[in-house]
Amino acid sequence: MSATPTPFHADRPGPDAPAAGAPTALRRLYRRDLAEYPATGRRMGYLAIVVVTTIVLYYMLYIQYAVATSIITHFGMTYRYFVWVSVIGNAVGAFASLVAGLADRWGRANLVVYGLLIASLLVFLGLPNAGGKTMYLVLFALVSFIEGIVLVATPALIRDFSPQVGRATAMGAWTMGPVIGSLVVTTVTSNTLDTASWQDELRYSGIAGLVVFVIAIVALRELSPALRDQIMVTLRDRALVEARAKGIDPQAARRGEWRQMLRLDVVGSALAISLFLLLYFAAVGNFVVYFATTFGYSEQRANAVANWYWAANAIALVVIGLVSDRLKVRKPFMIVGAVGSIVMTAIFASRATHPTTDYYTFAWLFIGIGVFSGVAYGPWMASFTETVEKHNPAATATGLAVWGWTIRIVVAVSAAFIPVLVTSVTPLVDHGTEVTAAQRQAAPALAIVNAHPQVFAELGKYPPGKAPADVTAKAVQEVGPADLAVVQKAQPQLAVLTKYGSKVQKAAHDGPGQWRDWWWICVGGQVLFLPFVFVMAGRWSPKRAKEDAEQHQAAVDRELAALGAERA
Numbered sequence: 079m080s081a082t083p084t085p086f087h088a089d090r091p092g093p094d095a096p097a098a099g100a101p102t103a104l105r106r107l108y109r110r111d112l113a114e115y116p117a118t119g120r121r122m123g124y125l126a127i128v129v130v131t132t133i134v135l136y137y138m139l140y141i142q143y144a145v146a147t148s149i150i151t152h153f154g155m156t157y158r159y160f161v162w163v164s165v166i167g168n169a170v171g172a173f174a175s176l177v178a179g180l181a182d183r184w185g186r187a188n189l190v191v192y193g194l195l196i197a198s199l200l201v202f203l204g205l206p207n208a209g210g211k212t213m214y215l216v217l218f219a220l221v222s223f224i225e226g227i228v229l230v231a232t233p234a235l236i237r238d239f240s241p242q243v244g245r246a247t248a249m250g251a252w253t254m255g256p257v258i259g260s261l262v263v264t265t266v267t268s269n270t271l272d273t274a275s276w277q278d279e280l281r282y283s284g285i286a287g288l289v290v291f292v293i294a295i296v297a298l299r300e301l302s303p304a305l306r307d308q309i310m311v312t313l314r315d316r317a318l319v320e321a322r323a324k325g326i327d328p329q330a331a332r333r334g335e336w337r338q339m340l341r342l343d344v345v346g347s348a349l350a351i352s353l354f355l356l357l358y359f360a361a362v363g364n365f366v367v368y369f370a371t372t373f374g375y376s377e378q379r380a381n382a383v384a385n386w387y388w389a390a391n392a393i394a395l396v397v398i399g400l401v402s403d404r405l406k407v408r409k410p411f412m413i414v415g416a417v418g419s420i421v422m423t424a425i426f427a428s429r430a431t432h433p434t435t436d437y438y439t440f441a442w443l444f445i446g447i448g449v450f451s452g453v454a455y456g457p458w459m460a461s462f463t464e465t466v467e468k469h470n471p472a473a474t475a476t477g478l479a480v481w482g483w484t485i486r487i488v489v490a491v492s493a494a495f496i497p498v499l500v501t502s503v504t505p506l507v508d509h510g511t512e513v514t515a516a517q518r519q520a521a522p523a524l525a526i527v528n529a530h531p532q533v534f535a536e537l538g539k540y541p542p543g544k545a546p547a548d549v550t551a552k553a554v555q556e557v558g559p560a561d562l563a564v565v566q567k568a569q570p571q572l573a574v575l576t577k578y579g580s581k582v583q584k585a586a587h588d589g590p591g592q593w594r595d596w597w598w599i600c601v602g603g604q605v606l607f608l609p610f611v612f613v614m615a616g617r618w619s620p621k622r623a624k625e626d627a628e629q630h631q632a633a634v635d636r637e638l639a640a641l642g643a644e645r646a
Contacts, residue, residue, distance in 0.1 A: 138283040139225050140256075141283045165494045175478075177226075229485075246400075263283075350606060351607065356599065360600060398452060406620060415452070418453065517579075
């Protein structure tokens with residue numbers, strides 16, 4: 079945590095002084111700056127709005143993955159096409175994150191509020207009514223663009239309203255946004271999919287977004303640039319931060335912000351956490367497909383087993399945030415969480431080739447992975463913002479834009495790579511249901527064919543109804559007219575089995591091993607996270623961190639005393 083106050087100039091006019099007169103209601107819809115640091119009650123309210131906004135946005139973003147098989151069937155997509163919907167969406171979101179680096183200039187709250195409105199309308203009106211798969215892709219890319227902007231603006235607001243002492247708790251709450259968003263997705267779908275269509279599921283999330291938008295447009299505010307462009311270690315710094323704001327030029331403070339952020343501790347850490355979260359990305363985008371194709375789970379059951387992951391992760395994020403803030407350290411939690419997650423993910427990977435693994439075994443594994451990844455991720459978010467502040471607190475949105483771009487690019491690349499490595503998914507998703515249905519419907523015909531393989535091999539040499547008379551007569555004699563009629567009636571299903579049956583059978587055999595390889599790659603990503611913990615800001619020892627806090631408070635007291643003497 080930072081403990082060095084910056085100087086102020088009390089004689090300079092504040093660039094963000096409020097205009098005379100009370101703002102009009104219309105003006106409040108776009109001028110959201112606070113000239114003073116808010117009291118605790120209001121500050122908690124702003125933090126709660128940002129967290130709920132994040133939850134509902136990720137609910138809208140992730141809902142398509144929970145009903146992936148229905149969307150694929152409805153639009154006649156191949157699985158590879160659906161993957162590219164995700165890849166393109168994440169790539170668009172990555173560059174939207176860079177655009178959101180301008181949030182320091184445009185206003186973070188406005189980006190969040192109006193971004194939420196646009197995303198809600200797209201999900202409620204656009205995606206369910208898409209005229210075809212191309213239109214669906216375009217609309218989802220637009221939703222992802224909004225998500226990429228809000229991915230930067232919301233944690234920037236969380237940072238603004240949370241001093242460093244308390245930052246891990248606040249960031250843990252923000253990080254629950256995508257996690258609880260995922261939990262909401264799986265909870266809603268696992269309880270409603272038996273009566274609702276995939277279009278209904280998307281509309282439910284859009285309605286939730288519109289409700290939160292109404293709250294946010296009225297109530298959400300943000301700090302003025304002069305206030306937020308400073309490091310605030312504890313709430314006791316409030317008076318000094320407000321005094322310094324009178325002498326800060328926000329434009330000058332932001333000069334060279336991109337250059338300051340392109341450093342190993344910022345870029346390297348952003349890449350490290352993106353690799354650490356490979357399993358999380360796969361869980362969001364592929365758990366339904368994985369459990370459906372490997373273990374035969376329905377969409378509802380696959381979403382239900384994922385609930386254990388999201389719930390455990392959400393609880394861990396908040397609890398560990400509180401503990402991290404109390405001890406004033408981040409790095410020990412990142413190491414413990416990463417090591418624990420590596421072990422649990424390795425066990426999960428080892429079970430990927432065992433079709434007898436039961437539901438509750440996966441549930442316990444997901445609880446372990448969820449808890450340990452929460453232990454690592456919440457403190458990491460706090461440490462990352464503190465690392466950015468170490469270089470320039472005025473460049474918070476820029477640093478988060480670097481992180482947002484990096485994480486979305488890794489998501490896009492990993493989503494594109496999964497079908498390359500897990501080649502079994504495409505035939506299983508594209509034709510698995512069709513082949514299963516054909517096998518069921520053609521079961522009597524298959525039994526007849528298998529009982530007379532030579533006869534039907536001979537008949538198969540000729541187009542239907544074109545076999546020579548002697549071949550046909552032999553077939554009637556050996557098989558019988560009734561059984562021949564059964565086989566004839568099942569020709570469409572037998573054609574499906576001939577065309578796709580062997581491919582699907584091979585994919586079903588190869589799939590578990592291919593998924594196992596991907597889960598081990600996820601383990602590797604978590605291992606690569608470990609060395610970058612050492613380059614981030616923060617102490618390892620709670621004792622040293624406490625000493626830093628005491629020195630910081632003494633420096634703040636001296637500066638406030640000097641300010642009082644100057645004004646006397």
